Amino acid sequence: MTFPERFSNLPEYAFPRLRTLLDAHAPGGEVRAMTIGEPQHAFPDWVGPVIAENTAGFGKYPPNDGTPELRSAAAAWIKRRFGAVVDPATQVMALNGTREGLFNACIALCPEVKNGKTAVVLTPNPFYQVYAVAAQAVGAETVFVPATRETGYLPDYAGLPPEVLNRTAIAYICSPSNPQGAVASRAYWVDLIALAEKHDFQIFADECYSEIYRHDAPVGALQVAQEVGADPERVVIFHSLSKRSNLPGLRSGFVAGGPRSIAEIKQLRNYAGAPLPLPLQKVAERAWGDETHVIENRAQYIEKFKVADEVFGGMQGYKGPEAGFFLWLPVANGEAAALKLWQQTGVRVLPGAYLSRDVNGTNPGQGYIRVAMVAPINDMRRGLIQLRDCLYE
Template sequence: MTFPERFSDLPDYAFPRLRKLLSGSAPGGEVIDMTIGEPRHLMPDFVGKILARNVAGFARYPPNDGTPELLGAIGGWLSRRYGVTVDPATQVMALNGTREGLFNAVVALCPERKNGRQPVVLVPNPFYQVYAVAALAVQAEPVYVPATAATGFLPDYAALPAEVLERTAIAFVCSPSNPQGAVADGTYWKTLLELAERHDFHVFADECYSEIHRDTPPPGALEVAQEVGADPERVVIFHSLSKRSNLPGLRSGFVASGPECSARIRKLRAYAGAPLPLPLQRVAEQAWSDEDHVRASLALYRQKYRLADGIFADLPGYRGPEGGFFLWLPVADGEAAALRAYEKAGVRVLPGAYLGRSAGGENPGKGYVRVAMVADLDELQRGLCRLRDCLDVK
């Protein structure tokens, strides 16, 4: 059997590419890995206790959509965090990690034709790679839209030609963005919602880093949609406990939208989704209900922002993230910088081009490296200082 042609031009995933890049080199010191966005702050102390109380739940098939208690906890969090009112039973669905949800929502909601032609899925560039793979899976055309310093590191979808917008079925936005750490403000969301209404497409808001930010919590797409009276079916939001609660291994997230979109996603997931085991749903229920552990983790990330701002204060073009836990550092060439950082300092960082795609002959990630600020403060300081001292800047 041959690999489907529409996937033939997919590059290898970022981390195998990095291993290949570094495979012939020796580290120039203690290896400090700053590549993977895996939170290392303490997970909430209630996790083990809840698992122990509910271990018998592993002997039962779990509810595919999420227990009523979990869906209610998510609905309560949306109300407290964003002032958004949803019906948990018809507008919220639990996910086994948001990557699964992002992919399946495209399958469920992207039409086979848009205005009689191949549909378009708009993808910010650089981007979380599942966006493009999901578009290809449904035989839509992924259109990679630069999210660069010139556009505030968010995609300017309104600048696209009308011909593209008329074929657009879905537009992805990540806020705070991975990898650049940019935040979509209320004006950005309102402009995008107006564009979506005018050209009849869905806005997929990947908000997994929403609880990691500097001073002001980022607004949410569903929040702004409610403020301006937009159709809730227009917006599909995705959230996760991986970053918010330092529980990446729990594989727990959710998707929320209007009742019609939610029903279509739920119907597909009944056939193709992997439900979250019942004991893990009980943990997730408590995690969405508790803010103390979120505040403690956020305080640590704010220390990391201050640390990075001080270390890279003299780096030309440095821009500290507004949210999330990645640094997006400008360099002359991302691959060369990543190789040099490993060989000279033992620091592993990710070339920005591995997160982007060449469009119009240019990969907007080429002149950057992504640095994950997930280690403890001491290790992070050592790694950032070593990295600073060996960077070849633009």
């Protein structure tokens, strides 16, 4: 039997790769996992009761697109948070986690050919790995665009050659960015939307970290698109309850965009989707309607930002994140630093190169490690001090 080689040339996923690097070596102290962006703050105390009240829903097939109540709750949140207006019936679809949405939207919306040539999908570099895998699944050419200190940790898509932009079908952008915590300004969104209008491509805005920030709430892509009067199909946004509400195990998010785009994504869901069980949709509906727990959660992260600034404030090259919950720390070599840290302290971090791709012999994540600030604050403080003393003293 022969198998397709569509994904055979993908690099190993980041976390199995990390296990290969570290697990043959004994930790140098109490293990502190600071690798995965899995929130550890408490989720709202009403989650269990809502599930219990709706357990009969496990006996029914859930609606593929999300219940009308859930889609209305998401649309109402978009209006409150961003001032953007979407029709919950035609412009919102519930997701079984945004990774599903970010992948399947590319399957549903990316053409095989653009202007007579292979379609291009743009992605920042470093990036959330599902972007590139989605592009590869549809046979598109992936163009990795550096998101470095020199570019404000956001990709400069406007700097690409016209030949590439004219073939571009989709541009992924993450704001606040994972791993660097950079926030796209309104001016950045205006310029990117204008570029997309000029070259007729769609923007997939991964905004999963939008509710974790230090100062001002990040501007949203759909918000700006509506303000400037862009084509309603130009921007597709993705949001999640994993970070906002500390519910990564709920596997709940939503996608919103133009009616034609959402119709295509819904059509794919009809055949290949995995809708959220009804009791969990009830939890998601409640979560999108409640901001109290979000404000409390953000306050905890603000205190963590302060701790990171105290620990690394005098370190050359340190830049505290604007938003999100990762530190993107400069080192000579990410793999060597992660291995040294593990062997000498037991602190476990992710080499930045595992989130990036080599382009022309250069990997923009090579000189970094990513550190997740998700543990309880005192545990996190101890881990950061150990990291500083091991790698920077």
